[in-house]
Amino acid sequence: MNTLSLTDTQRRILDHAIEHTAGRIDWFPDNIKGGARRKVLDGLLKRGLIALNGGDHCVTAEGFAAVGRTPPVPISPSAETEMPASNAEAAEANATGKRIQKSREDSKQAEVIRMLHRPEGATIPQICAETGWQAHTVRGVFAGAFKKKLGLTLVSEKPEGGDRIYKIA
Structure with a gap:
């Protein structure tokens, strides 16, 4: 028997995620905006009804049970990421618990990574000239996508009177 009491909003959000997006939270009622969305998500997280999976909030087995649904077969947190390119990468990913993400070879992100791998760096x-991005976007990609998500180590050096040069270590 389910002993959790949900608000109407929480129930509607969980039901919608289960029925329409395979458990991913990406819809809110029209009257729930801004800070209210954050509060609803925080409440569901604290009760264990949803969990973060990558950058998405996903319904947990407890969330399925709270709305009277049978959860799907459990999926490991890294099951939605792409498979590593080699067994060595797979072993390292399992040992460190890191997700392995790959980027499209024709993307701007991939082009920036190629530039940073050059001996002279970038x-x-x-x-900015290559991608059309602004400088603050480049710095944000360095901190967010490259360091946090992809786990790359960036090093930089500033030559006398020149622009800072970045490379992937």
């Missing part, structure tokens, strides 16, 4: 103005 400056932010060079990356």
Whole structure:
């Protein structure tokens, strides 16, 4: 028997996620905006009804049970990521608990990674010229996508009178 009491909003959000997006939370009622969305998500997280999976909030087995649904076969947290390119990468990913993500080879992100792998590296103005991004976007990609999500180590050096040069270590 289910002893959890849900608000109407929580129930509607969980039901919608289960029925329409395979458990991923990406819809809210029209009257739930901004800070209210954050509060609903926080409440569901604290009760264990949803969990973070990558950058998405997904309904947990407890969330399925709370709305009287049978959860699907359990999926490991890294099951939705792409498979590693080699067995060595798979072993390292399992040992460190890190997700392995790959980028499209024709994307701007992939182009920036190629530029950073060059022996001479790349400056932010060079990356901006190649991608059309603004400098703050490049710095954000360095911190978010490259360091946090992809786990890359960036090093930089500033030559006398020149722009800072970034490389992937």
